Amino acid sequence: MVWDVGANDGYFTYGCAQALKRHHADGHIISFEPALAEQPALSVPATWSQYADIQFEFIPLFVGATSNESTITLDKAYDERPSLHGKPALIKVDVEGAEVEVLKGAMSLLEEPHHWVVEVHGDHLLEPVLDFFAKAKRPVDVRLLQPHWLLGPESRTIKTCWVTTQLH
Secondary structure, three states: OOOEEOOOHHHHHHHHHHHHHHHOOEEEEEEEOOOOOOHHHHHHHHHHHHHEEEEEEEEEEEEOOOOOEEEEEEHHHOOOHHHHHOOEEEEEEEOOOOHHHHHHHOHHHHHHOOEEEEEEEEEHHHHHHHHHHHHOOOOOEEEEEEEEEEOOOOOOOEEEEEEOOOOO
């Protein structure tokens, strides 16, 4: 099971779908993208026959600390899907500075043995993100962006790193 928070154009969503297919696994991928109305192409590949064993859900909402008409918490989304309870998940968060708000709405998921990958935008958010994982007693690694062996480093306007929970 994969939770793609901040799906954007679907790069991570469909990369995970391909990985599931390589491992001959069916799967469930939930992609959150508030700009879905402006990016209807995001859901098109989900209809392709190669993904017949993957169940996709595309949720056109922000993910945050509270739920309302435009925002949902990860805990609420999880509670609304009891068939997914007890199944390990990969949760990717890439929300351009709203990482803390997403984690505030995921307190029960942080206590579960899911694997988290959180892209942190800016040094000012790193400590608050690390604090959420520490309170949940989840050891993490902080990974700085590495230059691509062929393309070189990415050009970013703000320092970015990945916080990943350690696998047991």
